[in-house]
Amino acid sequence: MDKNKKIRIGAVVSEFHYDITMMMLERAREHAQFLGSEITQIVKVPGVFDMGLAVKKLLERDDIDGVVTLGAVIEGETEHDEIVMQHATRKIADLSLEYDKPVGLGITGPGMTRLQAEDRIERAKAAVEAVVKLHRRLGL
DSSP: OOTTSOOEEEEEEEOTTHHHHHHHHHHHHHHHHHTTOEEEEEEEESSGGGHHHHHHHHHTOTTOOEEEEEEEEEOOSSSHHHHHHHHHHHHHHHHHHHHTOOEEEEEEEEEEOHHHHHHTTTHHHHHHHHHHHHHHHTTO
């Protein structure tokens, strides 16, 4: 494997809490470039729960080396946020294993307030870093 190869990353971004998730996308793009990689495809989905199919479609592509998921699941009056996160993260992990490509979890929550979500925007960079590191370390 060529360690200098530019890793091509797909991003699946939740439109729910758009102002937060679009800032997360910008941080992810900047960090990918800093790491010598590039976000080459972006798919916007209505919410975190809707990410599974978009992640799968990106992982099926030969021109995508890994995927980063970006979203913010903010606590509401019910336990809906916990259910959304549990199901979405399980599916995301399963897809990574099914397609043998890294998927970075850049979804913050559950159980956080809007202010906490804003404070965690920078966590998008960690998701990109996870994809790049896994891709390089596993020689994909």
